[in-house]
Amino acid sequence: MPLVFSLNVPLAPMTTLKVGGPAKYFAEIRTEEEVQEAFRFAREKNLPVFVLGGGSNIVIADAGFPGLVLRNELKGFREEGEADGKVLVAAASGEDWDALVVYAVDRNLAGIENMSGVPGTVGSAPVQNVACYGQSVSEVIREVRGVDMRTGERKVPGRYFVTEVVVALAPGGKVNLSSYQDVAKYAESLDHAPSLMEVRQAILAIRAKKGMTVLPEHEVFQSVGSFFKNPAVSRELFEKTRIKIETEGGPGCEGNWFWEQGDKVKMAAACLLERSGFPKGQALGKVGISPKHSLAVVNLGGATAAEVAGFVKSVRAAVREKFGVELEPEAEAVGFAEAPW
Ligand SMILES: Cc1cc2nc3c(=O)[nH]c(=O)nc-3n(C[C@H](O)[C@H](O)[C@H](O)COP(=O)(O)OP(=O)(O)OC[C@H]3O[C@@H](n4cnc5c(N)ncnc54)[C@H](O)[C@@H]3O)c2cc1C
Numbered sequence: 001m002p003l004v005f006s007l008n009v010p011l012a013p014m015t016t017l018k019v020g021g022p023a024k025y026f027a028e029i030r031t032e033e034e035v036q037e038a039f040r041f042a043r044e045k046n047l048p049v050f051v052l053g054g055g056s057n058i059v060i061a062d063a064g065f066p067g068l069v070l071r072n073e074l075k076g077f078r079e080e081g082e083a084d085g086k087v088l089v090a091a092a093s094g095e096d097w098d099a100l101v102v103y104a105v106d107r108n109l110a111g112i113e114n115m116s117g118v119p120g121t122v123g124s125a126p127v128q129n130v131a132c133y134g135q136s137v138s139e140v141i142r143e144v145r146g147v148d149m150r151t152g153e154r155k156v157p158g159r160y161f162v163t164e165v166v167v168a169l170a171p172g173g174k175v176n177l178s179s180y181q182d183v184a185k186y187a188e189s190l191d192h193a194p195s196l197m198e199v200r201q202a203i204l205a206i207r208a209k210k211g212m213t214v215l216p217e218h219e220v221f222q223s224v225g226s227f228f229k230n231p232a233v234s235r236e237l238f239e240k241t242r243i244k245i246e247t248e249g250g251p252g253c254e255g256n257w258f259w260e261q262g263d264k265v266k267m268a269a270a271c272l273l274e275r276s277g278f279p280k281g282q283a284l285g286k287v288g289i290s291p292k293h294s295l296a297v298v299n300l301g302g303a304t305a306a307e308v309a310g311f312v313k314s315v316r317a318a319v320r321e322k323f324g325v326e327l328e329p330e331a332e333a334v335g336f337a338e339a340p341w
Pocket of ligand 1: 057127223225
C-alpha cells in the first residue's frame with residue numbers, strides 16, 4: 001500500500017502545548033520503507049521535513065508547518081543479546097519513552113527507571129538528550145539507528161530520521177541510590193531495598209505533584225515541561241545576581257539555587273523567574289506559569305502560538321532587565337519564519 005499524504009492536517013492536538021496551525025502535508029510512518037518513500041516525496045516537491053514524535057517539546061507556529069510532517073508510528077521492542085554485562089534492548093523510535101521504561105522495569109533491567117513518566121517518544125530521547133532525577137539517556141544509549149533525510153540511505157550515525165534506539169541496561173534490578181537524593185530519601189523510608197518498580201512509582205508521584213506528567217491518571221497541564229534552561233553565567237555576573245537576590249530576600253531561591261560548572265556558575269532559572277515577577281501561577285491572559293512548576297509555561301486554554309511567544313518574550317525581558325541574564329528556551333520553535341521569542 002502506498003503511503004498516504006494528507007493535506008492541511010491540524011497539528012495542535014498532536015502536541016502537549018496544544019497550539020499551532022496545520023501541516024501542509026502529513027503522513028504517518030509505520031515502516032522504514034515508508035520513511036524512504038516520504039523522503040522521496042519531499043525531495044521531489046522540494047519540501048522541508050519535520051519528524052514529529054509526541055510533540056512534547058515543540059511550539060508550532062500559528063501558520064503551521066509549510067512542508068511535510070512525518071508522525072512517527074514505528075513500534076516494537078527487541079532484545080539483542082548482552083554486551084559488557086548489560087542487556088541490549090532495541091526500541092522502535094515511535095514507542096513512547098515511558099513504554100520503554102515500563103518494559104525495562106518489568107524485566108528488572110536498571111538504568112532508566114528514574115526517567116519514568118517523561119513524555120514523548122524513544123526517537124527523540126537521543127535528539128533531546130532526555131535527562132532527569134539523576135539519570136540521562138546518554139548514559140545508556142548504545143546505538144542510534146536511522147535513515148538519512150537527504151539521501152534516504154540507512155546510516156548510523158548522520159542527520160537522520162531516528163528509527164531505532166538501542167539501550168544497554170543492567171540486569172538484576174539494583175537501584176542506584178546515589179543517583180538522586182529524593183530516591184535515596186524514599187529508600188530510607190522503606191524497610192527493604194527498593195525495587196525498580198517502587199522507584200518508578202516514587203518518581204511518578206514526584207512528577208505528578210509538580211504537574212510534570214501527561215499520564216491520564218494525573219492532573220495534566222498543557223505545556224512542554226520546563227520551558228527554560230538553567231543559565232550558566234560568568235562569575236562576575238553571578239556575583240552581581242547573588243548580591244541582588246540575597247539583599248532583596250523573598251521566596252523562590254531557597255536551597256541550592258546555584259552550582260559551579262567549570263569556569264561558569266549555573267543558576268536555577270526558577271529562582272530568577274520568581275524574583276523577576278513571574279512566580280508559580282502568574283498569568284498574562286491565556287498563558288501563564290504552571291501553579292505547580294516554576295519553569296513550565298502553560299497554555300491555560302485556547303492560547304495561540306503568538307500568545308505563548310509573547311509571554312515567553314515578557315519573561316525573558318523581565319529576567320534580562322532585573323539581572324542582565326539571558327534565558328534560553330528548552331522548547332523548539334517549529335514553522336516560524338523568524339525566531340519567535
Ligand atoms: C510535562 C512534561 C514533562 C517533561 N519532563 C521532561 C524531563 O523530565 N526531562 C526531559 O529531558 N524532558 C522533559 N520534557 C520534554 C520532552 O518530554 C522531551 O524533550 C522529549 O524527548 C520530547 O519527545 P517528543 O517525542 O515529544 O519530541 P517532539 O516534541 O515531537 O520533537 C522534539 C524534537 O525531536 C525531533 N524528533 C522527534 N522524533 C524524532 C526522530 N524519530 N528522529 C529524528 N528527530 C526526531 C523533532 O523533529 C524535534 O526536533 C517534558 C515535557 C513535558 C510536556
